[in-house]
Amino acid sequence: MRAALGGAVASAYQMSPAEATGRRRTVFVAGDSTAATYATADVPRAGWGQALHVFLRPEMTVENAALSGASSKSFADLGRLDRILAAIGPGDVLLVSFAHNDEKTEDPARYTEPWTTFQDYLRLYLDGARARKARPILVTPVERRRFRADGTPYLSHGEYPDSMRALAEATRTPLIDLTASSFALWSALGPEATKDHFLWLDPGEEPNYPDGAADNTHFQAHGAIEVARLVAAGVPGRDRCALRDPDIPDDVLTWPPTRPAES
Template sequence: MNYHLAGDSTVAPMKPGEEPMAGWGEALGEAIGQSVRNHAFGGATTESFVASGSWAALLSEVGPGDTVVIQFGHNDQKDPQLAARGGYADRLRGFVDDVRAREAVAVLCTPCERRWFDGERVTPTHGDYPNAVRDLAADLGAPLIDLTVFTTWLYEDLGDAASTRLLSHYAPGETAAWPEGLADDTHFRLEGARRIAAFVARSLRAIERRDGDAPARGSQLVS
């Protein structure tokens, strides 16, 4: 059984020269101990992932019993044609249908939250997109990994200062790609990617155990 990933830069593998910036998909293989084929790329939306040929390439590798993990939203919310209850949800529904046609399992993820603090709390930045994914998962009986909830909890649990160690906050001279430093509250550094990947791996194992007894129906896996 193989795992296949569809998503944006928060999922995508790090680019050469941009270390240690990494999406959580970069660390999933190590966390789950299985083959992971990561098709995610920076700036991807549910629409551009299809238009670029990435979705067709992913599907060409999917076999019966495989798992396809899908996480979009960061860039979709910038495009009026991809409204949460419109083009975005429609394309996610199509992804699930395509995966199921190949006798594989589609797992939907809500988008990772941005690390935007207001006092001791993280400010929600994705509007209705997480709820649209939750409702779609329930409607389709698809497994759901709620990364919006998990990352919000993770940042708040660590606190404003300590949680910067999970994101791409680099001091001047720390990395070759950003010699003057960087303060990026969307993209992970490898430490953060590993934390998210560990949660995704644990959630996938829970989904598989549940599927061993009965089909997962809109399973919301948060911790």
């Protein structure tokens, strides 16, 4: 497994047209439920895209278009990619992170094959961003909370991360290897400590989840923040001071009245 290639992004970074004109640069996020922004009815559930702004400099803004349940195919087929491409401009960044729902073989509206249709759809994002002089970055899918009975972690995304790595190399696209970095984090934390990152709640602990939760895919605020930290390390415009701060509080996140990507 390769380490996250944040350095490759940084080394390629020069003053953008947006910086030269004084326009604020925007980081657009195309992804699924692990990155999505959630609403007050979902608290404390949060996605890493919801927390990304915490680790970016003030002149950067985030447009989180990540949609729960989306795959690279369904996101494009629903016109969500077209919305991003209508808004993105020179010097902006497009983070592209899918696979969780591309893996669903039983759903033809979302399923893609890792070495064919998955790469074909991802190329639409890369080519569309580049045509508008924006910077695409591929982000491999964040790992789920998966541990064997003996406490050892295991990978869950099959060939999809390798497919993204190969596409990044073939198209000379920067890659943030979130699969590798998140797997390393979950491995270091272990089965119990990871529950504070994922949406694990006791009955009665949170009003929105009266029966509790044991979700090994989605995050509560702390987990969303720490995954956003892993992503932001490879994003132009990152705030190095924030990235070095180990004590980012959960209350830096806000939850809008409705899920913006679904409104």
